[in-house]
Amino acid sequence: MWMIALQRFLILCLTLVVISLLAFLVPYMSGGDPVRTIVQSRVGDMAIDPASVETMRVHLGLDRPLYVQYLGWLWSAIHGDFGYSFVSRSPVGPEVARALVVSFTLAMSALGIALAVALPLGTLSAMWPGKTIDTVATFVTQTFVAVPEYWFAPMAVLVFSLYLGILPSAGWDGPASLVLPALVLSLRPLAYFTRVSRAAMIDVLQAPYITAARSRGLNMNQTVVHHGIRNGAMPVVTLFALWLAGLLGGSVVVEVIFAIPGMGRLIYEAVVNNDVPVLQGSFVCIVALSVLINTLADALYILLNPAVRIRHVH
Amino acid sequence: MEKSTSAAKASPHPGEPLLEISNLRVSVPDAPNVKPIIDGISLHINAGEVVALVGESGSGKSMTALSLMQLLPTGLTTTAGTIKFDGEDILTMSQRQLNHLRGGRIAMLFQQPQAMLDPTSRVGTQVAEPIRVHRHVDRTTARARVLELLGEVGIPDPGARVDCFSYELSGGMAQRVMIAAALSANPDLLIADEPTTALDVTVQAQILKLLDDERRKRKLAVLLITHDLSIVSALADRVAVMYAGRIVEEGPTQQILKSPQHPYTKALIQCSLLKADSEGNLFSIPGGAAQARDLEKGCRFLPRCGTAAAGNLHEQCTHLEPALDSYNDCCKARCWAVKPNRAHSDVHEERRP
Structure with a gap:
């Protein structure tokens, strides 16, 4: 048991190192000299003085070797300091944290x-x-998979906000404003969860222990409730974790349409404005959280199905 | 032991067998070309009696057991016959009545005890189910009863084992748990489908001893399904030999094992002796049971029949299937080479080409 936990922890750390390295290299990978870009943005259309570029480089500490820069950046990042947004000029850490909660x-x-x-x-x-x-x-699940969110979202607004007038059409202001975006966002995972749990449950219902439970006098419903659902829900737990990790930064369409200040919109705007510190911060936080969620899901899986415990050990 | 519940065991139909299967047929309705899995078997079990059903894999033994519980796998159904349990036909019962019967009056043991326990549910919960469902007792009473039962079936330290999961148990322990679950609601009939096949030889003996003790103590009727003739001779009062979905010989255990008449029964006994011929080969029955189902007419055992191969082929063997006829006052066989004794023939089956 402890061996598994340790193994998981090491994998988690390794993933984080790789990811932080990638995030650190984002500005270098986008091509061009960032210092020149900064100086250029200050002087507008005028010609750049090469001396001022070098002064700026030293001022920003960008003249140091790459690994020193990386370690410095990593040290700050671990403390939640991802620098300042190019756009809002406010610290990236709290901005990402707020968006993550949303x-x-x-x-x-x-x-x-x-x-x-x-x-x-x-x-x-x-x-x-x-x-x-x-x-x-x-039929329903096929529809939910096939029809994109940018169709469902306006339709939901049309029906619930315009015609019925019972729910706000956009914004992030109390539970009522959560209903429509959550509903629209739930459709696709709902479809996948349904398909997966159906397939899993069909297998489970043919399992010998189901016949055995019936032979003890449990009716079909009792059998499914007591011996079916827990076994059939196993694959859905894994899927749930994958979707949670995916939706953290992946609900861009819904967040933009409903004007929700979440990660999706933060990243979208950072990309549009070339806001590198925000991109780096978001990237690292989302990946770290995803890995953490999947690790927790594995733990939950073991809790739900005790038999997995020995399968891991042997 | 609660003795009160076993008072219900006095059959309301004295003189009648506890279980009476007549001309039962199990087939695959969606595949009309597939021959019935069970083709018109008749068998009865009296209260407190142990009847063994023997035959090789694929002969239809397990399907017979599952049809008694009406738990046949999807795709298979009972298409003809009756199964009277205590005077009532199981095949015409509602789901509600069946649920009442299963685990309540008829209990079942299976071949792979560990696979028969839900991996996500505690052992005690599963043992308690029949009492909870049929006797409507509360959780605390049920748990006390489960602890008692687990002790009775020989599980050491029931207090610790009751909260185990199936993967924490050995095969023998799992089968003991299954026995506790089967006995918990005090059934009248126990169907034991190869209860020891998956177990070690030493554990087999312990489980069989436990089963024998319990059924004597509880006056249980048992339908014992096995291919192991040593188990049959140790436990069964009567034995029915099944081949390709039909019963080919039936009678009291000692008589059948001592002087079998049907060539298939003879061959089975030969196999079980594990005798080698001069070249050191163990005796086995040539061919497989599967080909029997493809025969259009004649005796189903003919392609593998030693008697026929030895030159004692009867005219009818190739084109008419023999009926299950009495050959003395207690035994029946389905073979043209066995002389029927009409004086004892009570059931005249329709002879099918």
Whole structure:
């Protein structure tokens, strides 16, 4: 057990080092001399004085060897200091933290909705494959996968904000403003969760221990509740973690459409404005969090299915 | 032991067998070309009696067991016959009645005990299910009863084992747990489908001893499914030999094992003796059971029949299937070479080409 934990921790550290290195190299990979770019932006259309470029380089510490710069940057990053945004001139750390909280809230709400619908729907489809519920579920999930969010989002606004007027159309102001974006964002994971839990549950329902449970007198519903769902939910747990990690920085479309100050929009704007410190900070934070979430998901998986414990050891 | 529940064991239909299977057929309705898996078997078990069903893999033994529980795998259904349990036909029961029967009056043991336990559910929870479902007892009472049962089936330190998961148990321990679960609601009939096949030889003996003790103590009727004739001779009162979905010989264990009449039964016994011929080869029955189902007519065992191969081929063997006829006051065989004793023939099956 401890060996697994240690192994996981080492993998986590290694991933973070690689990622921080990549993030550090972003400005160098984008081509051109960043110092020249900065000086150019200060003088406008006028010719640049090469001496001032070198002064600036020394002032910024960019004349030091690359690895010294990296270690310095890493040391600050570990302390949450990613420098200042080129656009807002405010520290990147708190800005990313605020956006992360927003995106995390949004992603968890969306995935919560997805899970709450998908597990029962997938289970019911698996219990009656080919019957009405299964056909409906197949149709609905196919639609959710095929139709993009930028269609669902305006439609949701149209119906709930304009016609019915019960929910705000945009912004981040209290639980009511969370409903529509979470709903729209939940559709795609909902579809995948349903398909995966259906497939898993079909396998589970053919497992010997299900027959054994029936032979003890449990009816179909009791059997599914007591011996089916936990086993059938295993693959969904892994999928949930993957989606959570993905949505943290990946809900760009929904965040932009609903004007939500989350990671997706932060990154989108940073890219548009070439705001390198914000990009670096977001990048490192999202990857670190993703790795952490997946590690936690593995732990949860082990909690749900005790038999995995020995499979790992042997 | 609660004795109160076992009072229900007095059959309301005295004189009638506890279980009576008549002309049961199990087939694959979606595949009309596939021959029935079980083709018209009839068998009865009296209260407190142990009946063994023997035959090689694929003969339909396990499917017979699952059809008694109405838990056949999807795609298979009982298409003909009746299964009367305590006077009532299982095949016409509602799901509700079946749920009441399963685990309550008929319990089942399976071949792979560890695979039969839910890996995510604690052992005690699963053992308690029949009591919880059928006797409607609360959690605390159920747990006390489970501890008692686990001790009874020989699990050391039940207090610690009750909260184990299946992967923490050995095969023998898992089968003991399954036995505790099966016995927990005090059933009348236990179906044991190869209960020791997956276990070590030493553990096999312990489990069989446990089963024998429990069934004597509880006056349980047992349908014992096995391919191991030594288990049959140790435990069973009567034995039915199954071949390719049909019963080919049936009678009291001692008589059948001592003087088998059907060539298949003879061959099975030969195999179980593990005798080698002059060249050191163990005896085995040539061919496989699968080909029997493809026969259009005649005796299903003919392609592998030693009697026929030795030149005692009867005219009818190739084109007519023999009926299961009595050959003395207690035994029946399905073979043209066995002289039927009409005086004892009570069931006249329709002879099918």
